[in-house]
Amino acid sequence: xxxxxxxxxxxxLVGVRHPVVQTGMGWVAGPRLVSGTANAGGLGILxxxxxxxxxxxxxxxxxxxxxxxxxxxxxxxxxxDAPARCQLLIDHGVKVASFALAPKPELIARLKxxxxxxxxxxxxxxxxKKVASWGADAVMIQGGEGGGHTGSTPTTLLLPSVLDAVDIxxxxxxGFFDGRGLAAALSYGAAGIGMGTRFLLTRDSAVPDAVKxxxxxxxxxxxxxxxxxxxMPHRMLRTKLVEEIEETSALKRLxxxxxxxxxFKRDSEMSWAALLKDGRAMKKAQGRSLAQMALxxxxxxxxxxxxxxxxxxxxxxxxGQVVGVLDDLPSCAELIERVVTxxxxxxxxxxxxxx
Numbered sequence: 001x002x003x004x005x006x007x008x009x010x011x012x013l014v015g016v017r018h019p020v021v022q023t024g025m026g027w028v029a030g031p032r033l034v035s036g037t038a039n040a041g042g043l044g045i046l047x048x049x050x051x052x053x054x055x056x057x058x059x060x061x062x063x064x065x066x067x068x069x070x071x072x073x074x075x076x077x078x079x080x081d082a083p084a085r086c087q088l089l090i091d092h093g094v095k096v097a098s099f100a101l102a103p104k105p106e107l108i109a110r111l112k113x114x115x116x117x118x119x120x121x122x123x124x125x126x127x128x129k130k131v132a133s134w135g136a137d138a139v140m141i142q143g144g145e146g147g148g149h150t151g152s153t154p155t156t157l158l159l160p161s162v163l164d165a166v167d168i169x170x171x172x173x174x175g176f177f178d179g180r181g182l183a184a185a186l187s188y189g190a191a192g193i194g195m196g197t198r199f200l201l202t203r204d205s206a207v208p209d210a211v212k213x214x215x216x217x218x219x220x221x222x223x224x225x226x227x228x229x230x231x232m233p234h235r236m237l238r239t240k241l242v243e244e245i246e247e248t249s250a251l252k253r254l255x256x257x258x259x260x261x262x263x264f265k266r267d268s269e270m271s272w273a274a275l276l277k278d279g280r281a282m283k284k285a286q287g288r289s290l291a292q293m294a295l296x297x298x299x300x301x302x303x304x305x306x307x308x309x310x311x312x313x314x315x316x317x318x319x320g321q322v323v324g325v326l327d328d329l330p331s332c333a334e335l336i337e338r339v340v341t342x343x344x345x346x347x348x349x350x351x352x353x354x355x
Contacts (some may be wrong), residue, residue: 002337005344009169010191015070017041018340019192024074026050028308035066036332045072059093072096077103090114105134123151125165132166142175147197147320148237163189163217177322179342197320202290204332206309208232230299237317
């Protein structure tokens with residue numbers, strides 16, 4: 001077990017040994033990956049958006065059975081049952097609540113009353129300022145290099161602009177995969193880094209091996225950002241299916257969209273009323289059109305087909321650009337050890353330049 005070599009505001013805030021976060025990827029960040037990260041000294045984040053309330057509680061219990069280290073849960077702030085999900089974190093003593101969208105001030109306050117660290121993800125300095133004023137303990141930023149839903153601003157510009165905007169710890173994500181990236185982020189002033197694709201491509205990840213090999217076969221041009229899957233910019237592997245979606249008209253996509261919406265409703269066990277309520281909340285929070293809201297139902301089922309069922313002919317595969325420089329499948333422990341030790345080497349080398 002690697003001893004603590006770096007102490008940052010993130011390690012102090014959360015109580016982990018290393019300033020490395022495994023992000024909450026839907027269908028990927030399950031109990032095995034989260035506990036593997038936690039036991040290696042990083043902060044593992046359990047993805048809950050694709051889980052029912054019961055499944056989330058079972059997953060939390062499983063993680064706690066696998067590790068005694070701190071971990072977190074990623075939540076959808078606009079979900080109709082967000083308060084009930086937060087109550088699960090309170091009941092089970094989860095250390096961190098991370099959010100893909102800004103949670104309301106009263107939800108932040110409720111979590112902080114129970115000593116839960118609140119870390120929303122933000123894409124702009126003004127959003128970071130807002131959640132900081134509401135009491136968020138830290139923020140995570142993701143530059144355009146990152147996988148899944150992403151913006152267009154690269155990490156090298158987004159990170160310093162957010163650091164200049166707030167005084168709370170900032171975690172940098174989007175384009176990180178090794179110790180050089182961690183050293184660079186810390187040199188900017190970040191408190192740590194978040195990695196998604198790099199953790200997806202570990203032996204602790206439950207993604208099917210054949211899918212992992214498909215990821216590893218892609219180079220730096222192997223991802224594409226498209227809005228045709230769910231109406232929002234989404235970085236994913238450039239596969240035959242994605243290329244077909246890119247070339248298909250909106251009318252031809254209508255049938256599959258309806259079918260996947262029905263499938264998502266069945267699997268999530270949500271009523272039509274709950275589904276529509278969540279849709280209205282997402283529309284208000286994100287400004288999506290009705291067409292985009294219909295497309296959004298595609299995402300969970302299409303990601304599950306690829307990342308869980310291994311059917312790349314029917315599923316999409318979210319991916320960061322770093323996939324083009326990865327060529328192995330380490331364990332979480334191996335990954336974190338080499339990231340941290342290389343970062344220390346680079347920071348010491350950089351310090352030697354100072355006269």
